[in-house]
Structures are given as C-alpha cells and as structure tokens.
Amino acid sequence: MQIYKAPLNEMRFVLEAMGYDEVQKLEGYEDFDMDVAMSILEEQGKFCANEMLPLNQTGDQEGIHYDPQEQTITMPKGFIELYNKYKEAGISGLVHPPQYGGSGAPSMLGVMVAEMPTATNKSFSMCPGLTNGLIDAMLHHANDELKDAYLPKLVSGEWAGTMCLTEPHCGTDLGLLKTKAEPQDDHYLITGTKIWITFGEHDLTDNIIHLVLARLPDAPEGIKGISLFLVPKVTLDGERNPIYCGGVEHKMGIHASPTCVMNLENAKGWLVGEPHKGMRAMFVMMNHARLNVGIEGISLAEISYQTAVQFAKDRRQSRSLDPEKRDPNAPADTILVHPDVRRMLLNARAGVEGMRALASYVGKHLDISKKSTDEEARAYSSDIVALLTPIIKSFFTEKGCRYIDDAMQSLGGSGYTTDWCIEQYYRDARIAMIYEGTNHIQALDLVGRKLTIENGRLFRRFNEEITTLIKESKEDERMAEFINPLKKASKALAEVTMGLAMKGMQDPEEIGAVASAYLNLFGFTALAFIYCKKAQYALKKDDAHSKTKLKTARFYMNNMLPEIYGLIPQIEAGKASMMDFDMDEF
C-alpha cells in the first residue's frame, strides 16, 4: 500500500507564514506569485504521486543490475520511461537560470518542490538531485565555455551528473586523496579510484558528467592541493572517456540507486575553477546537496505519516480509554482514539511540519542572499543560510528517521512488513544521516566553523530573529503559550553556546565530544522559533487550518521541545567520561 498526496494546504500556509511575499518582490521572481507557486506544487505533487510512487517498491525489490563484464548498469523496470516523463514534467530545471533553459523559480519554492520526488521515489530522485548540485557548482565556478557546452543539457535532464569525492582510504578526510591529474593540451588526464559514487553509471541518459576531485602534479599536500575537474563519460567529440564502473555497493536501502566504484584511467578532464581551489567549488555543490539531503528527512517522514494515518483511521483495536469516545456500532474503536498512537503520529507530523517551515525559511534567505539589491540584506541572509545548513542536514535526517520509526511503530506488525512500505522508507532514509558529510561532520561545521566566524556573528543574527519575534508578540497574550517555551529554550541555547565557546578555545576535544548534542539543541530551538512564527500567522488568519496549526504548535512546545532538557546536561558533562578510556578498553 503506497499512498501519497502533496500536503498543499499546509504548503501554502507555510509559504505565507514564512514570508513568501518578500521573495516575490525580489528581482526575477515577479512571475512566481502565490497562484503560480501553488499550481506548480499541485502539478508536481500529482506527477510524483501518479508516476513516481508506483515504481518505488518495485524499484526497491528489483534493484539495479550491474554487469561486471561490460561495466554497465541497467536500471529497474520502468525507470527509463519514468525518467523521460520526469524531464518533461520540468521539476529538474525549476530553480535554474532561464539562460540555460531553467524556469528561474525562487529557492523558497524549490525546497518545497524538492520534498516530493524523494517522498515518492527516493532512489530515482537521487539522479536529478545530484545533477542539480553539479549545475549549481558549475554556475558558480565553471568558465563560460564549459557552462555553455554542458549546462543546457544538464538543466533539461538530457544528461545527468555526479560528484566524485571519496576514495577507498578517504571519505570524511579528503586531504588524503590521491587521484592524479596530468596536464595535456587544453585538458588533463585523470587517474584514480572513486567510491560511493551515486548514479556513477546508469542507462537513464546518454551521457553522465562527473565532477572529480584530483591533485595536479605541483599540488601542495592535504586539502589545499585539490582541484576540481569536469569529466564527461562521453566527451563532446563523442569519444568514450575511460571512466568505468568497477563495482557496486550492496546496501540497506536505496536499492534502485546505484552506488558505484568508479575507475579513471587517463580520463580526459577539464578544470573547473582555479587550480588547487577545488574544495571551494565542491563546497558550493555540497552546501546545495546538504540542504537537499536535509529535505529527505522531511520527505520520507511525510509519506510515512500519511501512510500511518490511513492505517490508523481504518484499523480497529481495543476500546477508547474514554467511554464517551467508544463507537457503539463496532466491536472495537479505530486506533486513532488511543493516546499513544496519537503521540507517535503527532511526533511525526509536528516534526515534519516544523522542519518543512524551517526549510522554507532558509529557502527565503537563500533567495534574498542571491537576489536582494541591498548588500547588507544579502550578507545577513547569507549568514542565516550558512548557520542553518548543517542543522537542516543533520537534525532533519536524524529526526526524520525517528519519525518514520514512530510511524512504523504505530502500525504494529504491519509496519514491519513490506505491505505498507514504511520499512522501505526507513531503509531509504537511513543513509541520509551518513552521506554528504556525516551528521557529526555537520555538527563540527556548526560549532567549529559557523559559530566562530567573527565571534559569533551568525549566531547573533539568528538570535536577533528570535528576539524580534519575541518583541513583536509581547502585546498578544494569545502568543504567550508559544513564546514562553521559546524564550526559555533560546536563553538556554545562548548560555550553552557561550559556555561551549569558552571550553572549546581551551580544548577542541570538548567541541568534538558535545557538538552532536549541541546541534540537536539548536535544531529543537530553531523549530520552536519557527512554530512561534507559524502560530503568529495562524492567529492572524484564524481559519480552520490555522486552528489545527495552533494545536500542532502546542504539541511541539509541550511534548517535543522539552527533549532539550535532557540534552543540556549531556553537553555540560563534556568530554571527560568518554576520553578517559584507553584504546584497549574498547
């Protein structure tokens, strides 16, 4: 049983509450008014539900087929046809510049559209997803010649893209990478082995464009000697470039997404950006990817929630604890009467809705950071995006898995079977805590990098957003039940942040020990801020949907946010108890 319906009412509410009107005023976005935005969401939602979802479970069960002789990969049944329809549906080019064939839509809308393909067919969606990241990196760093030659076909989906970073001995630690690039004529010859390459090889497109990290002969050691190259499977001359898939991984999930070992032997590559500055260009791609990976946490929790609600409204088991809620015409009540079933479903729902709104809020700031005519506004929004990106990647994927798990649990034994598909959603979602930089790497990025910029400028700016909202809400006593928990949480967050900064200056291991818990504390507090913003708007709007939103905000504040009071003492405990163990005591 696979069901999905894009939550359009909620999406509209979120866009409105998070300030889509500000985005619409930006240059270039005039055509994307709320009606246009909603019609795009509706259309893509239908496409995903009707075309993507039916191939989700079959893709998982069939998996990809790797031919070690030919070093080719055949995708599961129906995927090529689906890919052709997907190209036509125009999801891929949505946010890309019209100059290269894109629609030029705002990111605030883009992040909302992005959740749908992942919700309905995560394996499949990874192919266009990675292509989008590559397009972003090229837009920022490639020269015009490369852009003109490659971008139109990448934007249209005629060609697909990958990012080739990891090698067998280095994943997190890219400074160790060994792949070599030898200059030759106008290009380079690249030799090395890359692993974990998503859609490194497949039969959906005629050509695959790889972005590959490698070292030039004169490169300095470590992370500062890495350059970025564009390596097409087929060169513009029509020549098969020697970059081949030497094997595939066998994984817990995303069975229809090939994870490839890619061997390069003197493959022709073209430099993207400056020599030795490859990591900078790669970071553009990674930041894009990190936001999208965060959204995966929303996607699969959303479809799991929808599935669980369908089950809960149908399944009858035991009697309501409240005699008045018992159905006299049936031998048992629907399980939705049971408080614990509601607790699990509302965890998923309030989590998902909060995360979606936070993603949308970051999308707005991404748009402002790109398009505002006010330099200060661009810098301000850019800070908000930079600060919240690791939180979106890490908090969303961790909590997303937790919510899928809650949804699964609410089905009892059925949740464990393939019949309701939630077990697949869990398996498919689980990788998101690992790839694009493990969740802990995000936490180190947040605490070790983002917080330290100019003595906490980014943190101060986000805190300003919170204090502004608190001030705005002072007069409205209906806001108190939401604002008070936010006040308490943001005060605690500020104190912990200060304490951490002091400790970390003396001993970086203290940061490593608690960064993951700190990121979660931050994530919960950011969601509390978002829920206050949603409540503020709901009180203004005051229709039926808004009344439900107030209930959800209340559930978040009372039943979910308090988790931070278990995190704070863990952060305060610091590193001592874990660093005390000798190696051989493990």
Added chain:
Amino acid sequence: MQIYKAPLNEMRFVLEAMGYDEVQKLEGYEDFDMDVAMSILEEQGKFCANEMLPLNQTGDQEGIHYDPQEQTITMPKGFIELYNKYKEAGISGLVHPPQYGGSGAPSMLGVMVAEMPTATNKSFSMCPGLTNGLIDAMLHHANDELKDAYLPKLVSGEWAGTMCLTEPHCGTDLGLLKTKAEPQDDHYLITGTKIWITFGEHDLTDNIIHLVLARLPDAPEGIKGISLFLVPKVTLDGERNPIYCGGVEHKMGIHASPTCVMNLENAKGWLVGEPHKGMRAMFVMMNHARLNVGIEGISLAEISYQTAVQFAKDRRQSRSLDPEKRDPNAPADTILVHPDVRRMLLNARAGVEGMRALASYVGKHLDISKKSTDEEARAYSSDIVALLTPIIKSFFTEKGCRYIDDAMQSLGGSGYTTDWCIEQYYRDARIAMIYEGTNHIQALDLVGRKLTIENGRLFRRFNEEITTLIKESKEDERMAEFINPLKKASKALAEVTMGLAMKGMQDPEEIGAVASAYLNLFGFTALAFIYCKKAQYALKKDDAHSKTKLKTARFYMNNMLPEIYGLIPQIEAGKASMMDFDMDEF
C-alpha cells in the same frame, strides 16, 4: 564481516556483582557453581560464534522458501544441519527441569546464555526461543499426561513449538478473537485463521507443537472466554493434523524466520489448563517471551558494538583534535581518537552492559521466586520480576535499536552496506519493539497494572532495593559520584509516579498519553541503580576490568542518564495537546 566473541569477562563480573552466590545456594542449583557457569558460557559462546554466525547473513540473503502448493517451508541452506548441532549443544534444554531432560540451570545463567544465539543468528534462534516459551507454559498449566507426552521431545529439541494468538482482525486486542473449538471425544476440533505465527511451518523438525487460543461453544464474550489448546502438526497417532501454512509475510528483517498465516480446519486440539482461562496460561508463555525479547535488544547491540569497535580500531581518518594523540607514523589517526566516535560506541557499550546486568538481576529474582524456601522472599522476588519485565521488554528493545543505530553510524558509509552486517542487525532487531505486545502495551502493563497492585507494592519494593543500596554506600565517598545521580533520578521517578497515580485515577487517558515516556524514565533509573551496584562491586574488586567498569558507570551517569530530564516535562505535559485533535485533523 561478521565477528562475535562472547564477552566472558564482563559476564563473569556481572554474575558476581549481581549476586550469583545467592542463586547458587538455592535448592537444585548446587551443581552450577561459578566455574560451571563460566564453562557453559564459554562453550555456548564458541558454538554461537563458530556455527551460528556463519549462517546469519546467508540466511538473511536467501530467506525462507514457501511453496504455496504444498504449503510447506524450506529453510535456508545449512539450517537443518545447524539445528541438529544446536540440539546437541544443549543450549535449549539448559534451564528446563531434569525430569523432562533439561539441565535445570538457574535462570540467572539462562538469561545470559540467551543473548548469544540471538546475537549470532536471530532468525534461527527464534525457533528454539518460541519452543522454550511453550515448554514454560506447559510446565505451569498442562496436565501430566500432556507433559509426559510432549515435553521430553520439546526439551530435547526433537520437536519445535509455536504460539498462535493473533488473528487478522485482532492482535493487541485478543478479546475479539474468533477461532472456534468444538468438543469431540477426548479432544476438540479447532477452526480459524492465525497470523504472525513465527516458525508456524518449517523443515527443521518432524513435528511442530502449536499452542492455540480459541473459543469454546459456551464461552463468554471477550477476553474471559478464551481457552488454550495444544495442537500438534502431527498427532501422537502419526496423523497429519489439518493445520497448514496458507502464506508468509514479507518483512524488513528476520528473513530466515518464517512468519506464517496458519489455517486450522477441524484440527485436533487438547485443552491446556481450564476452559476459558487460556489467557492466564498464555501470560506465562508471554512473560517468558517478554524477558527473552528484551534480551534481543542486548544481543544485537552487543554484536553491533563489537563490529563497530573492530572497524574503528582499523579505520584511519582525520587527525586527533589533541596533537599529543596523533600517530606520527601514519597520515591519519584511527577514528577511535575522535570524541564523537567514542560517544557513539560508549552509548552502545554502556547501554548493553547496563541492560545485561539488569537482566541478570531479574534472572536472580526469577530464581529466588521459584526456588527459595522462604515464602516471603519468593513473593518479594516475584514482585521485582513482575515490575521489571515490561521494562526489560520495552526499554531494552527500544534502546537496543538506538545503540545498533549508533554503532552503524560510527562506520560511516560502510555501516550502511551489507559488508559489515550491522544493517541486518538493525533490521532483525526492529521487530522486537513490536512483537510479544508492542512496547506501548508493555508501558500500559507497567503503569496500568503493575503499579496499581496494592497501592504500589511492587514499586515500593524496588524502591527499597534502591534505598538500601544508597544507605550501604553512605560511608564510601568513592561511591558518591554514582550514588548522587541515582538519588536525584530515583527521587524524580518517585515524584512522577505519585503524580501519575493521582492523574490516572481521574482520567485513564492521561496514563495512555505518557506511559511510554514513563517507562523510559523508569528504565533509565533502573539502569542507574544497576550501575551503582556494579560500581560498588568494582570498588571492592579493584582489578583492571573493574577500573574500566567504573569508567563505564561514569559515562552512563554523566552522558546517558540525563536524558530523563527531557522525559520528565513530557510526562508532566500529559494528554492535553494530543487529545485535542479531532479525527479529521489528522
């Protein structure tokens, strides 16, 4: 890469610290001194590592084969041979009475042996696991004729057993069950459909003995009209009884454990216990099963931890944050230097060791409750077992999955592949939160039943255990760092328990809303108690292993126990925010 080694040193330490000497003094256990116990653990550990583990991943990948024509099931390759060796190894009969061919070992030892088969081949271990539950139920409720006819072959493993409770329309709510039993001569004819029947059909044994819940013609409605029947696949006359496997479930994990739909059409059955009192007998089997299911949480977290440690000691990535810990002879340090890797590994390790010790403590009380000559001691220990059984089932399985997840995460991308097998451990472990009564059903059993007996007699007795330990530790200031967090936690638990009792009397929905969080609060506090007991013994013993135990206790107290301060406000928040939603708001 599948590795496992029974943690014998830790097991010995736990047996000593939790009071194995008390058990050894009980009548019938004289032969099981510490040396005998350790040699059994060593032998079974080797058997599991050498014989069970090699068929674990192959079993998962091959799965079972169901023939819909013949309604038979063929087990994966090698399972029949393994089963025959398993019978010979004598794990199954370990705790059963010598009268029926068992070894009559204490439960305190039995629960420790029980973790090994599950750790090394969970699917396989479920067959003897269920048989043990059936033996227990028969020992308590079957008449001598049935016992003499069936128990010897069940204890030896020549025959296997199942429990047939659930029907398509009723799982949690057994009062709805419809299977009928018509009296005929000395037996009954049973007709109905049962689902989720683990090892309902297979080719490991010549006969399978089912315990089936059904209704007699004159049965009252609901839960009070259910009787229990023994239904053999092949009767003692050698006749094939019409109980057939009509289908199997497709599941997230335990692929080598058949989950069957069983159709009974006038199958011959024999009454076990009194008419209409089937649930009482079934509860014996379920209580046994619930303890064992809890232990599954230990098992798969233990093997995941061992696997992750092996990986972490080998894998080099990035530099230690502390310059002094850097290995000058390698380009990167082993990931065990990174605080966050330690945090994840220690979560798993401290969780597992705490749970194992708590299971052992309950095993001791189980032995006392059965064998003590002092009636008061029997009653007291019986209360401890009854109180802690739902916590062991629910807390252990939930946290077990969390620890496996931590272990998986510490491997990065490798954790997501089948290469290191942790992804299978997760999939296999996940069902334990659902079967044998979902974790929330355990929480309702704890709060709604166990706490209410004689105004909290069970809780008072367990609390007495805690206060006794606190008093004993008063003089020893080395104990303060462990005792203080326990004091604080147990005080909070007592207060919350009181508050909950008051609220619950007025409104049972309040119980339903917070029972799951309450159970977790109880679980964490129980583990704090156990860690104090372990610390007390470690200080007395004062060898190398004991020093590590103190570190682990410290990690638990400082970095894990504080999670309760996130649970308490959730419990205080109560039902309001979740019951406020109308059905159509979901």
